[in-house]
Amino acid sequence: MKYLEEKILKIIMICAAVIILAVLLFIISTVFYRGLPALSLDMVTKLPGGGFYLGKEGGVLNAIVGSIYIIVGSLVISIFISVPLVLYINFYLPAKSVFSSVIRFSLDILFGIPSIVYGAFGFSLMIYLGLRASLLGGILAVGMLIMPIMMRSFDEITRLLSRDLPDALLSLGSTKYEMAKVILRQLMPGLVTAILLAIGRGVGDAATVLFTAGYTDNIPSSLNQPAATLPLSIFFQLGSPVEEVQNRAYASAIILTVIILILSFGARYFSSKFSKNKI
């Protein structure tokens, strides 16, 4: 009986692993099967020719650059807000503080809000302030979207840190600020993971940038100009009745996937390099 139990459980686990791998493989193969023929050097180096909707010429450089601008900008904003806040609620406030549980609770709610709501909220805020759809609007909206993700995952990792390290630092006579600096170093791999999660969510999201960043065939040269993004470019190209343009959407999807992969490996590489030298 025990043996059977063990066997069944093992089969379930193997099935789960196989399903995950199969789904991943299926998605990637579809994207590559349809996108690879349309992928060319022009796709990543040229702006779209003859409009993005019907045009078969040029590339999606506008969307690549726009996506990178937006994700980098929103990461900067959310890192500057979430890191101090996480350090504050974990090391400055007492363990059973009401304030920190209120913060965590509101973050959980923000975490669950669909991205289209962030887009709509950002849009109405922009109307109120008299702004057009722009790079700045996109950065702010995506920043709002990824901040709770980054903060909550960083917070979870920070809470796992044992009290030994802060106590050791304080008993050496560190001030709270000196303590926080060393702790941040210890938490660096956790912060990188949090950033990766945020990038994954932020760079691939179409609904937030739909109203806030707009869409354009050009590369924005200032924060006030609208910016194209890869998810929206995929969305618009897929909507085209022309098959070649639809295939270009898959090619854009390949580019988006590769960008995310490069960012992930890059972040992992830097975090391991950092921990080898300094930690």
Added chain:
Amino acid sequence: MIITSHRLQENENITFPDTKEISPLKKLINSQSIRIENLDVYIENQHILKDVNLIIPEKKITCIIGPSGCGKSTFLKTLNRMHDETPEVKISGKIFVDDENIYDNRVNIIDTRKKMGLLAQRPCPLPMSIFDNVAYGPRIHGMKKKKTINQTVIQYLQYVGLWDEVRDRVRTSATRLSIGQQQRLCLARGLAIEPEYILGDEATSALDPLSTKKIEELFVKLKEKYTIILVTHTLRQAKRIADYIIFMYLGKIIEAGPTEEFFSNPKKQLTREYLSGSFS
């Protein structure tokens, strides 16, 4: 012995002698370094330390013994004001260190902690190299010159006998050391801030016998320069290295005295029971 809790309840009925009277160390010691007067500590309305009056002799090893939960660690934490980090803890009373009440508002908490080097139960190396671990304290307290920092680090690593073991890899991560080496590193790190007192909170309980022996030998060596207060669970350790013993039970100090006298001729019934292993 058979039912420990029963024993404990029984002991609670024993009327404790006046604690003022139990500062017997006062008569024995001329030089005094830490003087504790009417210390009471409450954690969330629980009375943890009850009217502690004590004098800790200078440049000696004083061991605090007692069953788990009797307030030993809480007591140790009051000495370097680590309770300030937890608002649930209420402290009343006075602790004079070098004739200055460390709970006075005018006293800088950082200065107090700098005076007290703490060696925790589990070694906790900072996330940096071996060298930087020792250099951390001097650096935050304002040492700037590279040469002086180098000298300080080497000096204290030599002092704890770690220098020869790690001289080729002082720039590598401290977490790769063995746990015994880590504890000696933590001791060196604490000594590098030039404290006057060393507090040890069961500093050897996570270590193997050989590392324990090394740490104990270091304590004996250190008492020439420092006043050492250790919390320990092992009576044998207290017997081996302590000059004075303080026995605590349920937040009160039951008996205190020189090691030999304490073990050979305990005065209180409760002490005798504890030493014979009736409860622990």
